Amino acid sequence: MPVALYMKSRSYLLCVVALFVCAFVAVPLRQLHGLALMPGDIADARLNNYFLENIYQFFFGESESLWQLGFFSPFPYVLGFSDNLFGSAPVYLLARLFVAEPDTAFQLWFLFGYVANFAAAYYALRLLGGSPLASSVGALIFAFALPTTAHAGHAQLHYRFGVPLAMAFFTLFLEQKKYRLLVISGAWLVWQFYAGIYMGFFTLLLLAATVCMHFVFSRCSLKQPFVQPIRELNAQWQIQVRQDKWRILLYLTGQLIALVVLFYPYIQVSRLYGAVRSWGEIASMLPRPQSYFLADLSDFWSWPTAGLFADIPMRHEHQMFMGAMPMLLAAMGFLVGARSSNAHTFMVIAGVLFGLIALTLNVGGFSFWYVLHQLPLASAIRVMTRLDQVLLFPVAYMVVLAIDYLRDKWRWGGRLVMLVILPLVFLECAATSMYVSHKSEWRDRLSLIEATVPQEVNPDAILFFAQRQGPYFADELDAMWVSLRHGAKTLNGYSGFVPPGYTLEYGKDCAELPRRLALFMSFVEKSDDENAYLDFMSKVVPIGFEGCDPAWVTQIPGSFSLLGRRYTQEEIRKLDYRFGSIARVEGQTIVYLSIHNTGDLTIAAGSRVNTPMRISWRFLDSTGLPASGWDTRMDLPFDIPAKGELAVRLPIDSAMEIKGGSLQVSLVQEGVFWAHDIGVQPLTIPWQ
Known part of the structure; x- marks a missing residue:
């Protein structure tokens, strides 16, 4: 390499590193006050730290298994209840070797995620033809844009380095028909699955959409028969020498085996526990049109939407606004992209971006995703709003097209980017808050x-x-x-x-x-x-x-079973209540009662169809009018035996008590009916 070219490339690299360092200091280091605050709350963040610490202890002989963890003991495959973080664990292991406390190692692991995401996005955008400056801005948006901060509390989503690399290599494979690129793309996809199931699934969805758009491009832009892309791939395969064919097949088989190994415990969880998300649960966290404009944690954009979109359920999961600068630049990139030197890449990535938004959008309760959510892998993905984490890469590519257009079109374009666009991107990414805990x-x-x-x-x-x-x-x-x-x-x-x-x-x-x-x-x-x-x-x-x-x-106090159907009204009418006593235990009021079953059917304590029988209670005032609702719930401790009774201990919240009134107790089959609505008289206890 000539000395001048080498010095120029080195200068570009130093500028890229400098841009990253500025963003790194302005966003995560500032928001976390160095290492004083933890990313996320005392729930999910600590759960992810627990998973990483178990991996560390396993490698040093202090934990028995990577999958059969010690919680919910002795239920099997409990790690399959959540993400596993295997793919990013090496970073945690390295940090843990140098720091004594798991929480500090977790902070270092989290911070390094920005390095991995930025570097991967920058390299991928350069592969797709972006200039160093434009690729830097695109990588900044992928690694630091508003949605990344909004989701920082879900650390299992943080490592996304496989997203840009898998998509870039796969797009180039479809364009160039070189199977080596397919192998590389597959490797990054597998690694992304190991880093996190959610991000792995969304990456796979991204690649599936890329295939669809490749066929659309071939048919609509090149006017080729719909099967032409398959013929071209087959022709390129046929000209491979036998040794290369076997090598490629070996690599792809290895990747498939790696995925089977990863998913075996998740398959077991689905088989053993019936872990499938209902459509109602998924629908509440499908993106709405409003979701793409929500940024409640942003200093700039929280107030315009503070009183709007109040009817969105699980609002904290719908923080999908990518920022004004990324959206304006992406819109410009879309407008000028048709003139880019690589129409295939533009058409495919633009189609993926708009296609996935349309596929997963929930408008008035209708979504195309309903058709796909029943697929085996898709049925376990609950929070589809997290798709914004991978959509940031197609957005970043559109931003690259816009910036390179400005640089090429006008002599002052580069200065505009450096003096105006970059500072605004930095400011917007930094002017937001992260969910943190001490x-x-x-x-x-x-x-x-x-x-x-x-x-x-x-x-x-x-x-x-x-x-x-x-x-x-x-x-x-x-x-x-x-x-x-x-x-x-x-x-x-x-x-x-x-x-x-x-x-x-x-x-x-x-x-x-x-x-x-x-x-x-x-x-x-x-x-x-x-x-x-x-x-x-x-x-x-x-x-x-x-x-x-x-x-x-010394003896089993009762049985616990799960029913795979709903109870009929006639079956529940066989139940009635008996009051026992009231006691004060360490400042809390405990009501002892029993539920009698005169029928021949045991009433199960649990349900396999999510309609369990539960105990509920409310207070009436001295005039007999409701002073509270039937909001309190308690699961049955055991089955209600046929021709028998179940003893129950109700802990009463002192804040609910109504002196001089009465306490009413009833049963509810969740989502089906209340026992007192079908003829089972509630138990009424005078409350003095």
């Missing part, structure tokens, strides 16, 4: 629960912690972390999915202990195996609970 809060919570752990913990022990100060998911994560530190398993757990029938909020009610044991016994089809129950119970160490019955240690 590192001291993470550590203080663990210190409090650590003090409750017995000094001697049996290696086979299964710890079970009561929920303390809330919120419930934070208490569950406290229990998971302390158990991991002690090398013990725990009945506690928090993840994207929970075992069917689990009670999320149980406080200090010790009845949750035998209930969870009975649930697992039902799961492994050993509900009547008293020896297995007693062996299980002998390993559990309950910590911080109230009302534990010594009889639970």
Whole structure:
């Protein structure tokens, strides 16, 4: 390489690095106050840190498995309830070797994600023909735009380096028909799946849309027969020498095997637990047209939409506004893109961008995504608004086209980019907030629960912690972390999915202990195996609970089953209630009652079709009028046996109590009917 050209390329590289450093300091380092704050809250952020720490401990012999983690013990494949982070774990492992605290290693892991995302986007945009300056701006938008900060609380989405690389190489493969490019694209796709299932799925969706748009380009722009792209790919395959064919097939087979290995536990979770998202759950988090203009955390753009779009459910997941500068530049890039030197790449990427927006948009309750959401992999993806994380790359490519057009069209175009466009991009990306929590809060919570752990913990022990100060998911994560530190398993757990029938909020009610044991016994089809129950119970160490019955240690208190259908009204009319007593336990009012079943059918405590029977209660004032709604819910602790009764312990919130009124208790089959609406008289208890 000539010296002048070498010096020029080196200068470009230094400028690119300088631009990244400025953005890195202005956005994540400023928002996190260095290493003082943690990205995300005390829920999902700590869960992702837990997964990474388990990988670290596994490699150093302190954890038994990568998949059979110690929470929700002893349920299998619990890592399959969420993302796994294997693909980005090497960064955490390296950081953990140099820092003693997992939370600090997590911060370093998170910050390095910006480096990986920026570098990958820059290289991919250069592959697609962007200049160093334009590719730098595009990479800045991919790595630092508003949606990346809005989703920072979901650390499993953070590492997206495989998105631009997989799409760039795949687009070039379709254009040049070189199978080496297909292998490289496949490798980045597989790595992205290992870095995070969500981002891997969206990358695959991006590539599938790329194939569709390649066929559209061939048919509409080149006026070729629809099958011509297939003929061309086949012709290029035929001219490969045999050795190259075998090498390519070997690489692609290896990638397929790697995906099978990754997805085997997720398939097991789907098979064992029936982990499928309902359309109602998915529809609430499909992008609306308004979603692309929401930026509640932005200093500039939060106020125009503060009072608008109030009817959007799960609003925090709909923060998809990419910023005024990226959108204006992308619009300009779209207008001038048809004149670009590579019409194929422009048409394909532009078609992917608008095609995926149209495919996933929810307008008035209608979405084309309804047709595709039932596919095996798609059915597990709940939050489709996170698609904006991969759409940033097609947007970045359009931005590259706009900037290179300005530079080529006018002599002052480069100065306009450096003096006006870049500062505005920096300002817009930096003028926003990130969901954060204090590192001291993470550590203080663990210190409090650590003090409750017995000094001697049996290696086979299964710890079970009561929920303390809330919120419930934070208490569950406290229990998971302390158990991991002690090398013990725990009945506690928090993840994207929970075992069917689990009670999320149980406080200090010790009845949750035998209930969870009975649930697992039902799961492994050993509900009547008293020896297995007693062996299980002998390993559990309950910590911080109230009302534990010594009889639970020697006998199964009840069965726990899951029904695969809805109950009929006639079946529920066989139930009635019996009041027992009221007691004050450590400042909380506890109501003891029983539910009698005169029918021949056992009423299951759980449901496989998401319509469980639950207990609900409300207060009436002294005149008999409702003073509260039927909002409070509690799961049945066990099945209501046929021709038998179920004892129930209701913890009453003191803030709800109405002196001189009465407490009413009823049952509800969620989403189907209330027991008091079909003829089962609610239990009414005078409240003095």
